[in-house]
Structures are given as C-alpha cells and as structure tokens.
Amino acid sequence: MTDNDIRADFRTIAGRLASAFRLTARPLAVYGAENVPGEVLHLPEVNRCLAVSLYRMATDPKIPGIYIGPDSGEGCCGGGLSHTGFRPESEDVEYFVSTGRADIHNGAAEYLKKSPEITRNSFKALGKVTPPGKYLVVRPCETLPDPVPGVRSLCFFGNAEQIRNMAALVHFGREDPFSPVIVPWGPACSTVITYPGGLTENAPGDSAFMGPVDPTQNRVFPPETMAIGIPAKVIIEMAANLDDSFIIKRPGVAFPRRRA
Template structure:
C-alpha cells in the first residue's frame, strides 16, 4: 500500500495525502468517529487528508451521532428518508418547509436515477477512512481517495487510460453527493457500480462553500490503483516528466 500511495503522489504530483477506504468489524486503534470531525462526512475526509494530526476515521451504526442524514444512507447504514426525492428536486411542504436543492428535475427522475445504483452496503460493521501510515497489516482496502488540482487529476486520468482500449468507459463523473464520489462509488458499495472505473468529482454544488474551487477529487478502486503503480515507470509521468509537469509554462490567462 505504501508503494501504491507513493505512485499516486508521484503521478498526480499531489500535495494532499491520499486516503484509503476499507471495512472493519472492530474499531481500529486510535481511530475517531468520522462525524466528530465534521457533520459532513465528505468535508471530514478532506480535512483528514489535509491534516496529518487527524487519525483514522470510522463510522458505523453505533457512531452516527452528529452525521448528515444523507451520508448515513449513502454509506449504507440507514434507509433514505422518504422525502429525499423531493428535497433534491422540487421540494415538499412536509419536509424542511419546502426547502429544495433543485439538483434533479423532478422526484420521479430522482427515483429512476436511484434505481440504477441498486442497494448500498458497507464492507464491514465499520467503514474506515485512513492514511496509509495508519493502516494495519490486515486492512482490506477497497479504494483510494485522492485530492488534487486540475493538472493533478488530468495526469492521473491520463495514466488510468494507459492500458485502456475503450476511451469512454474508464473514468466517470457521476451524479451524487460528495461522499458518494469519495467513498460509495470507488469502494463499489453501490450494487450496480461498474467495475474497471474510477470516479471524479464531486459534482454536488452543495459542497462548494468548503471544497477548494481549484481542486477535484478522484476515487480509485484498489485494483485500478494497483495498475497505476505498475504502469507508472513506463508511462509519460516517468518518461516525459517535463510534459506531465512543465517547469516553463505559457500563461494565456491572467
């Protein structure tokens, strides 16, 4: 896992810690409840990536206190609120006084969209987000989460395409909350998540107040992170480093 982490950092020229996602039946030593960092799970994950002093984070059915209701369902711990289809679309007078996010055109479209995901299940009693340095030898890693600027995500995306044949089915920018982009999709917790695909986002604008404007996230399933590690030396990142990360640049935008 250390080698994979180093390859992700090098490939993306990352200055933010990549994180791992895995399931556990016991709380890892030193880990803290995910929502003790922030009510928003995705925000807490970003904070953990940025801050070396934040230990591994865990969440389970017995540690949901203080968590966003949406994250509870998107991580597979509770059933979605029956009014969520209205909240993300046009609103309902029986939920939050009609407040709506207007992310989907109608409740019916949201329902059909949600059907495509299938059931969401966690990989263990607890879902754990951890830096590689905090892993134990038996951690069953499902995916990695990387945060980077536009150039970082572009280069990681190009490296993911290194061995691909179909140019259209390797990288996806799917609809969903930020926690789905970071965790649910890449860890393949949603029943119908495609295999052989990484996920870029988040596309949820409700996180724009805290997610850096010039950054994106990439969720990478473990098997694809292994391929990145294997391909790095023969790719453009190693063979043409000044193309990947130019020392001299043209400035066409002031």
C-alpha cells in the same frame, strides 16, 4: 479475486503515486472492519459530513482517520449514512434534492435534479448499497496497519492538473476510451467512497470516479480542488503502469514549466 480479497502494499503504492503526481494532500484508503481501529475518530469528531471529513483528513496530518457504523446516528449526516448502506434512504430526499415539498424541511430544496421522479430513479439505478463491513473506515494510506486490511479503494484530492494526470494514467492500459474514468452524479461522499469502494450494486468495478458533481460542497472545497476515487484493483494496475507511462518518462508534459 474480489476487492475484499486484495492485500497489497497500499502504503508504498499510494506514496509512489503521490510523489509522481506531486500531490500535497494525503491519499486516503477506504476499507471495512469488524472492529473499530482504536486510533481513528468517529465521524462527528471531525465533521458530520463524510466528504468534508475526508478533505480535512487529507490536508491536516493531525486527523488520524474516521469511521462510521451501525450505531452512528447523532452528529452524522443522515444522507452519508444512507449512501454508505448503514440506513435506508429517506423518501424525503427525492424532494429535498430536487424541487422541494412544503411539508418536508419547510419546503427547502437543493434544485440539483429536475424532479423528484428523476432523483428517485437515479438513486434506484445504483442498486443495493451495502457497507464494506460492520464499520466503514477511511484513513491516510501512510497509517495503514499491519496486516494491511482489505482496502476497497483510494481517494485522492488535488488541483485540476494533478487529477487530470491521474485520470490519464487510468486510461493508459485501457482500450475503451470512454468508461475507465467517469464523472458520476451523486453526493460527494458517493464519488469518493461509495462508487469506487464497490458499495453500490451497479457501480462499475473497474472505473475511477472523478468529481465531485455536488455543488453543495463548493463551500468546503477550494475552487481549484478536485477529487478522484479509484478502486483498489485499478490502483494496482496504475502502479504497475507507472514507470512505462508519461508521468515518469515525460514529466515535463504532465507538469510543464512553460505554458502556451
């Protein structure tokens, strides 16, 4: 079974997880569609940046969802369109992300990588990036339609304690102590959409992705806020383990009333 084939009640699953982990931000579902759901907004109607739009959607009940597709362009972040497979990656990015070059964006640079070569090889390591369908849709889990679409992944925003606890539940049924939860390099939209949604050829399909490791988003995310993107099949595993785990059996450990 592939992620595309998964049909589960993610409305109920997300609601249970949100309650157990005391989340105030709405869990979000990532999926592909061949037609745009009529009630969701084109990305630039919320914000040009995918990550900013997702955070606003999670925290503002007035935002019904967002989509991008092959015709998205003006008003959308070009990097976000590249990171979700809707346009080729610009060769300029490896300079802008690292040390800059005088003839690219007037020499502006983000200094997020040591060199253009390291940046280029980091992007190459992802493998091919493929959209999940004609359109990429992200919407609150509570608004998922019937029949439920083939959800690729879920995205959660919370404080550090909440996200740490979610990571602990990912580890609950695993023997491997290292790879079930990864803090990957890349733009925030990759952490919460591209990697967990299986849009990249080489991203592990059974790992959750925590972060984002993207300082450019610190102007948007409150200092205490973290995010975690989790593949659909891992979410189903977490839901199955929930009642046997610390989060239900020992909630006072997960959320202590007294601090040392």
